[in-house]
Amino acid sequence: MPELLEVRNVVAGYGSGPAILNGADLHVSPGEIQCIIGPNGAGKSTLMKAITGLLPIRSGEIRLMGERIDRLRPDQILQKGIAFVPQERALFPRMSVRENLRMGGYTIRDERELKRRIDDVLHRFPILSERASQHAGTMSGGQQQMLAMARTLIVRPKIVMLDEPSLGLAPMIVQQMFDIMRQLRDSGMTVLLVEQNAVVGLKNADRGTVLDLGRTLFSGPARDILKDPRVRELYLGKAAA
Amino acid sequence: MLASTLQVLILGLALGGVYALMASGLTLIFGVMRIVNLAHPIMIIAGAFVAYWLFRLYGLDPILAMPIAASVLFVIGVVLYKLVFEKEAASAKYSEMTVLLTFAVALCADGLLGALFSNTQRVTTPAYATDAFIFGTVFIPKGQAYAGAISLLVIGALLAFLNFSRFGTAIRATTQNRAAAQLMGVNVGRVSLITFGIGIALAGAAGALVSFLFSFFPAKHWEWIAILMSLVVLGGMGKLMGAILSAFLLSVIAAFVGTYFGSTWSTMTFFLALFVILLVRPQGLLGDRQEEA
Ligand SMILES: Nc1ncnc2c1ncn2[C@@H]1O[C@H](COP(=O)(O)OP(=O)(O)OP(=O)(O)O)[C@@H](O)[C@H]1O
Ligand SMILES: [Mg+2]
Numbered sequence: 001m002p003e004l005l006e007v008r009n010v011v012a013g014y015g016s017g018p019a020i021l022n023g024a025d026l027h028v029s030p031g032e033i034q035c036i037i038g039p040n041g042a043g044k045s046t047l048m049k050a051i052t053g054l055l056p057i058r059s060g061e062i063r064l065m066g067e068r069i070d071r072l073r074p075d076q077i078l079q080k081g082i083a084f085v086p087q088e089r090a091l092f093p094r095m096s097v098r099e100n101l102r103m104g105g106y107t108i109r110d111e112r113e114l115k116r117r118i119d120d121v122l123h124r125f126p127i128l129s130e131r132a133s134q135h136a137g138t139m140s141g142g143q144q145q146m147l148a149m150a151r152t153l154i155v156r157p158k159i160v161m162l163d164e165p166s167l168g169l170a171p172m173i174v175q176q177m178f179d180i181m182r183q184l185r186d187s188g189m190t191v192l193l194v195e196q197n198a199v200v201g202l203k204n205a206d207r208g209t210v211l212d213l214g215r216t217l218f219s220g221p222a223r224d225i226l227k228d229p230r231v232r233e234l235y236l237g238k239a240a241a
Numbered sequence: 242m243l244a245s246t247l248q249v250l251i252l253g254l255a256l257g258g259v260y261a262l263m264a265s266g267l268t269l270i271f272g273v274m275r276i277v278n279l280a281h282p283i284m285i286i287a288g289a290f291v292a293y294w295l296f297r298l299y300g301l302d303p304i305l306a307m308p309i310a311a312s313v314l315f316v317i318g319v320v321l322y323k324l325v326f327e328k329e330a331a332s333a334k335y336s337e338m339t340v341l342l343t344f345a346v347a348l349c350a351d352g353l354l355g356a357l358f359s360n361t362q363r364v365t366t367p368a369y370a371t372d373a374f375i376f377g378t379v380f381i382p383k384g385q386a387y388a389g390a391i392s393l394l395v396i397g398a399l400l401a402f403l404n405f406s407r408f409g410t411a412i413r414a415t416t417q418n419r420a421a422a423q424l425m426g427v428n429v430g431r432v433s434l435i436t437f438g439i440g441i442a443l444a445g446a447a448g449a450l451v452s453f454l455f456s457f458f459p460a461k462h463w464e465w466i467a468i469l470m471s472l473v474v475l476g477g478m479g480k481l482m483g484a485i486l487s488a489f490l491l492s493v494i495a496a497f498v499g500t501y502f503g504s505t506w507s508t509m510t511f512f513l514a515l516f517v518i519l520l521v522r523p524q525g526l527l528g529d530r531q532e533e534a
Contacts, residue, residue, distance in 0.1 A: 052424065053423075054420055054423065054424075073423070073428065073430075074420075074423035074424055075423055075425075075426045075427055075428045075429075078424060078425070078426045079426060083424070084424050086420065086421075086424070090418055090420055090421030090424060091418070091421065092413075092414055092417040092418055092421060093417060093418075094417055095413070095414070095417065099410075102410070103410065103414050103421075103422075103425045104425060106407075106410075106411065106414075106425045106426045106427060107425075107426035109407075151425075155426075
């Protein structure tokens with residue numbers, strides 16, 4: 001099967017600072033949930049910013065369905081079909097839930113189509129539907145994460161990228177998030193996520209990639225990575241015990 | 242007594258409208274680009290000069306000259322952004338640099354206008370500038386009444402544009418969270434360019450009103466920097482409604498202070514307000530502490 005997203009030997013850093021990514025690789029196949037794990041500061045978020053064009057890369061290449069996307073702006077990359085929820089969620093705090101969803105469909109110019117898609121998404125996320133006119137900034141962490149995820153679905157992207165979607169959420173909500181991700185995958189979308197809690201992340205994913213010091217260490221079926229003694233020792237630590 | 246209180250209130254509100262118009266462009270620019278535009282007041286003076294010359298040469302009413310002044314200043318804003326700020330936006334020292342850059346722009350524009358037109362006091366004199374509405378004992382100069390009303394109209398149009406148009410929504414989104422706006426498909430570079438143009442155009446529009454409200458000269462812009470800054474800070478840095486409400490609030494207070502303590506104190510109101518805000522409520526009237534850095 002052709003790779004949907006391919007990251008090859010990417011080097012990137014902030015401003016004129018040191019390289020944070022030192023030859024990172026990533027292969028994402030269509031229709032899978034892939035989970036990136038690695039210690040704090042490994043460069044997981046940086047890799048996501050590089051893919052989505054928020055951080056320019058210094059060398060290497062990033063391809064979506066064979067096409068280079070590493071010189072495009074974030075808005076152009078979205079149009080190619082990659083949607084991203086960063087670690088800090090990136091909501092518009094002083095806009096209502098509905099307005100946030102409208103912004104999610106900023107690139108959709110057909111007003112009726114946009115309304116239909118917003119209604120679809122609200123139907124799928126009843127929590128948001130109840131709060132459609134509440135300001136995003138006043139919602140709970142879990143609700144905000146739901147909104148951030150829901151918002152990416154308006155444009156029906158090929159890939160949804162989520163940076164630590166479970167951050168600060170109660171275990172029950174975390175399970176809901178993963179259930180939604182599985183639904184997305186089953187409806188044909190591809191999910192790429194970063195997870196701090198490697199066990200939870202890998203258990204819910206199809207494939208895993210381990211990143212450390214800006215390099216890709218291993219990549220493979222999530223189940224194998226969970227069992228891999230090197231990974232257990234290095235990155236799962238107490239959590240796996 | 243009651244009549245004079247009413248009169249001071251109305252005049253304060255009318256001038257408040259003009260201040261709100263001046264501050265709106267500044268706030269918009271700060272909101273989207275985090276540029277503290279110290280050159281904003283000199284752009285207002287430039288707008289006043291456009292209206293002045295149209296009045297002198299063609300007898301064009303300064304209120305009718307508003308759209309022309311705004312258009313001229315829009316172009317100046319866009320060119321300025323392209324020349325001075327666009328490359329800088331990528332720099333890590335961006336925010337410190339922009340203060341220096343806008344200060345330099347203010348100096349240059351001040352010098353240029355001074356060299357071209359000299360620092361003599363000027364004013365446009367449409368008929369209404371020396372006329373007044375009189376209701377019993379309440380006396381409202383027509384110039385101020387018109388300027389206030391038209392400022393409100395322009396601000397209303399601006400708010401409608403920001404809240405109901407697609408591009409306006411993109412501007413608001415970029416103000417609230419630049420990276421998020423990019424991730425929603427907004428080309429924030431283009432939004433910045435156009436917003437800078439609109440902000441400077443609003444300064445030009447305000448300038449046309451200033452041309453008959455006050456006598457003006459290039460170096461006068463220094464007086465306005467602190468006034469406008471106090472409005473933007475009190476409004477909560479980059480929050481448009483905050484700046485507009487602050488403009489009315491401070492302008493009314495200044496009008497009463499001016500009436501009871503003399504006009505020197507009227508200007509001092511803004512300076513004092515700036516100090517008090519920074520000490521007591523640095524996030525401004527409508528700002529909230531947690532949000533943004
Ligand atoms: N905006 C930035 N400017 C400069 N350095 C940064 C910036 N963001 C991250 N870094 C640095 O890049 C390195 C990798 O950070 P990154 O956020 O990618 O790690 P991470 O793997 O996502 O970690 P975490 O699990 O803590 O989220 C860190 O050393 C960090 O200090
Ligand atoms: Mg991270």
